[in-house]
Amino acid sequence: MSSLLRAAALAVLTSSVLTAAAQGSTLTIATSGDAPTLDPNLTFSGLAFGITNHIYDSLLTREDDGSIKPRLATSWKRVNPTTWRFELRRNVKFQDGTPFNAQAVKYSVERLINPENKAAGAYVLSMIKTVRVIDEDTVEFVTADPFAPLLAHLTHPVTAIVSPTAARASGKDFGRQPVGTGPFKFSRWNAGNQIELAANPGYWGGKVNIPRLVFRIIPDVGTQVVELRTGRVDLITAVPPENYKDLDANKDLTVFKKLGWGSTYLGFNTQSGVTKNVRVRQAISQAVDRDAIVSVLRQGLAVKANAPIPPTVYGAGKNLPGVSYDLAAARKLLQQAGVKPGTRVTLATYEGAETRQLAEAVQFSLQQLGLNAAVQITDYGTYTANMKKPNHAELFIGSWGTVTLDADYALYALFSSKEIPANNWAFYKNVKVDKLLLDARRSNDQARRLDLYQDAQQQIARDVPWLTLYHPLTTYAKTNRLQGEDWRYSWINLDLSKATLK
Incomplete structure (x- = not known):
């Protein structure tokens, strides 16, 4: 072998060894999009x-x-x-x-x-x-x-x-040069491609065992699944329902699911259009087959619910009046409300595979009820801007995460009239509910707070400003080389400070 060929072979071998070593010391997580900032x-x-x-x-x-x-x-x-x-x-x-x-x-x-x-x-x-x-x-x-x-x-x-x-020192650029006290410190940011962190050697919580943490931006969830199967990423932060069973059966992977703090809902504009009438809101609620949505669209990776917040949250509603799927009763209610067959309504949501599927399912339910529903899907920024206008779409699909695990964070934001239009996109107003929620956030008596939240949610259920479609199960899948991670309730709670790589 010539010296030139030997040198080339050595270079290839060295490169392969270095790449393997880098992969061995790196944890790669797939994320669906680039962060707007790290501030x-x-x-x-x-x-x-x-x-x-x-x-x-x-x-x-x-x-x-x-x-x-x-x-x-x-x-x-x-x-x-x-x-x-x-x-x-x-x-x-x-x-x-x-x-x-x-x-x-x-x-x-x-x-x-x-x-x-x-x-x-x-x-x-x-x-x-x-x-x-x-x-x-x-x-x-x-x-x-x-x-x-x-x-x-x-x-x-x-x-x-x-x-x-x-x-x-960084001013407006701090979001691109972040500095905190956490287990990992910022290394580099290749916009639209990946963000890299390195173990913080001075972390107050002790030694961090993973030297390098990479967040790869992979918008398509199908591609994320392929990359996980082939080992090019170590963790995906949400498992598509259609892939859950297949990934769970893979002996090289571990799949995780639990009830988190999220809610997915169908909201009603209570101040504009036909949905101003509570009987119309009740009729639509009865016309939506939530059992089918949970079993078919979510393939069981969700829990049908009546409360606006899941039971993992302090103050979640109990024994609330349920809404059963009953198309005949729904049609009768709509007729009593004086709404003519073929009445046009708009259903708004934002771009995403899950929201698009939900919009199609709800649109079908509305058509079965006798309403002519037009679906309006926009980017999330446009959607949120539209939701803050009083005359926005009669119906809208959205989601909420009660990140603090305290009912105040959801109920006050979503149903207090003080939060119109910032978060209360239903433009829902009820003086009794306002007082109950205000009293609950001011009371230091935890038993009384629970009672106040129950009373508030009972009234909200009667007024029907929105219909909880389901509480999704939080899911992730990982390669078995990752050990000791603490997921808690969502990927924004993921703790890797004590995790290791095999």
Whole structure:
């Protein structure tokens, strides 16, 4: 063999060994789209939170059993009805070497709620009016009114603590140069292709065993499944229902499912069009075969429900009046409401395989009922902008994640008239419900809060501002080389700080 051929062969062999070594030390996760930013305070994107969760820490966290546990805060107490004091974890450093302390907490919280920043998630902590630095390791939050679910809200990924030094230095570019206290630190970002993180050697929680973490952007879920089967990705964050059984039977893979904190619903515009009439809303609700949607479209990877939030959430409704599929009764109700056969309505949703299938199923139900339904599918940004207009479509398909696992986060946002049009896209108004939800967020009596939430959901069920279609099961699939991950409720809660690669 000539020296040239030997050199070429050696180069190929070396390249193969290095590639194998890199793959062996890298965990690759498929994600459906690029993150808009990696600044946790100035985004409200699930695509972003699924990555920022590994770079940053919040003060508190939710465990798998739903309990609230320490993260960057080690203890807390309610000083008076409107003041909470937090003791902070000591000897923690940001990934840029600067210290984590009470000033960093004050900076991050004020950055989130500052109206000038126009943060989409500001409402998560908008009840905080003052952040007091008591000393380097102690901080107080003062709220305008008593706010019972504050601890739950502090588990939300939008409340993550950022490095003040890095954020000030980077300015508007901080979302591309993120610095937190989490188990992984930012390495590089190839826009539209992948985002790379590296283990944080100074992580306060101990040694991180996975050297390199890569998020590959693969919009098509079918391609994600192929890449998982061939080992080119190690984890997909949602399993298509049609692939679940096949992947579950693969001995080289592990597939996971559990009830999370999500809800998928059919909403009604209660202030415009024929859906202003509660009997029309009741008729449509009876005309939708939710059992078929769960069994056929979701292939069992969902739970039909009457409550707007799943039972994993504190304060979820119990013993609510159910809605059974009854097309004959639905047609009679529609006739009693004075709606003529062939009346035109619009059903709006956003682009996505699941939402498109749901829209087609609901459209068929509406046609069976006697309504002429036009489906309007747009990109998510256009959809949300349209939903904030009072005269938007009569019906809309959407979803909500009660990330804090406290009913306030969903019920107040979705059904309080104070949240029109920000989150209450049904434009639903009920004075009784408003008072119940306000009393629940102000009461420190947890038993009373539960009663108030039950009463509110009973009234909401009678008014029918929307129909809960199902609570989806959260799913993921992984190669068996990944061990020790903690999924909890969703991929934005995924904890890899103690995980290993075989």
